[in-house]
Amino acid sequence: MIQFRKLIVPVGFLLGAVLIAGWLRATKSDSPASPIAERVWTVDTMPAVISDFQPELHLFAEIVAGRATNLRALVAGTVESVGTNFANGGVVEKGEVLLTMDPFFRDRDLMEQRALLREATARLEELTAREEIEGLLLFEDHTQLEISQNDLARYKELVGEAVSERKFDEARLAASRANTQVLLREQQLAALNAQIDQQTAVIDKLSAAVERALRNREDTQMRAPFTGYLADIALNEGMHLSAGDPVARLIDSGRLEARIFLSNAQFASAFSNSSFPKTAVVNWKTGGEIRIFGATVERLESEVDPTLGGVHVYARLNPNMASTALRPGVIVEVVLLDRVYEEVMRFPQEVLHGKTTVYAVVDGRLEERNVNLVGRDGDWVLLKGALVEGEHIVLTRFMEIGPGVAVTVFQ
Numbered sequence: 282m283i284q285f286r287k288l289i290v291p292v293g294f295l296l297g298a299v300l301i302a303g304w305l306r307a308t309k310s311d312s313p314a315s316p317i318a319e320r321v322w323t324v325d326t327m328p329a330v331i332s333d334f335q336p337e338l339h340l341f342a343e344i345v346a347g348r349a350t351n352l353r354a355l356v357a358g359t360v361e362s363v364g365t366n367f368a369n370g371g372v373v374e375k376g377e378v379l380l381t382m383d384p385f386f387r388d389r390d391l392m393e394q395r396a397l398l399r400e401a402t403a404r405l406e407e408l409t410a411r412e413e414i415e416g417l418l419l420f421e422d423h424t425q426l427e428i429s430q431n432d433l434a435r436y437k438e439l440v441g442e443a444v445s446e447r448k449f450d451e452a453r454l455a456a457s458r459a460n461t462q463v464l465l466r467e468q469q470l471a472a473l474n475a476q477i478d479q480q481t482a483v484i485d486k487l488s489a490a491v492e493r494a495l496r497n498r499e500d501t502q503m504r505a506p507f508t509g510y511l512a513d514i515a516l517n518e519g520m521h522l523s524a525g526d527p528v529a530r531l532i533d534s535g536r537l538e539a540r541i542f543l544s545n546a547q548f549a550s551a552f553s554n555s556s557f558p559k560t561a562v563v564n565w566k567t568g569g570e571i572r573i574f575g576a577t578v579e580r581l582e583s584e585v586d587p588t589l590g591g592v593h594v595y596a597r598l599n600p601n602m603a604s605t606a607l608r609p610g611v612i613v614e615v616v617l618l619d620r621v622y623e624e625v626m627r628f629p630q631e632v633l634h635g636k637t638t639v640y641a642v643v644d645g646r647l648e649e650r651n652v653n654l655v656g657r658d659g660d661w662v663l664l665k666g667a668l669v670e671g672e673h674i675v676l677t678r679f680m681e682i683g684p685g686v687a688v689t690v691f692q
Contacts, residue, residue: 323690334658342540381501560578
């Protein structure tokens, strides 16, 4: 009985399974399974527009001094006073007195040189007067010599007849003495002329000394060589300065420049079809305000560092800076016009997949287009390639993007 029960239980399970399978087959539907629906992606697009375009280069630059000079003491002395605007950041006009040094020693030196010059001039006048007198005496000596020589010639023809030998000898002696007197007078006059020349040289030397002393006296007052503002003040009233000691640095307020770094590609692009000068705009952001200055790119840095991968150019700001707080060291934005790109299409940079692919929407599906990246305009790209003007180019990025993908354009 027990063995019979062991046999009937498995048979029952098997029979139940067969009945259930039969029921499932009987109740199975004969209709085919529904296909999985294709996903349609909603995308943003932008129409392709072909045109010429000139981008703007937005660059950072540092304001530097286009002209500056280090002022140094021209003479030694004690600083007696300084000008009203003599302070760091003080704006001064051309010719304005910056400082005055004690002029005592310069005044004394000037007086001494002038006194020596007056003395030398008086000595020259004395020698000149003597020269004039000696010249008159020489003329008389020549006249006397001529008379004596005429007498000697006449007596020589009459000697032995109307003139005695004694008279002839006296005439010959008189002529000899007259000639000697002329020679002596000429020697004295020559010596006197040499003294005059020497004294003239002394006067020239003393005149130069007076001019030098006068310049030193004037140099006790330092004046601004051009309009600008002061920096690096290195003295106070009462300080003693030696000639050549630093005083201050003067920066020309009308000659400020923006020092701009351009990569090799940016330089080649911006200056491919133009040379200096080139118009630029300088934007200075101060808090919530933006001050705009006109500028002109005038020059390239004299030496190019090959390790930088670019060059520095200098844009001179229009000369109206004196009334502003713009100073060297300020960081500004400079806007330069790039070259003109002909027949290009401008899109946001997310339109580009890889380096050469964009997707166009054609009859609700994506088609691949090959393009070339020819330039940039900030976050936008300039493209050329197999695009038809007016067709919609996909801006939306998603993992499954590719040729043939079904899309609908976001309205």
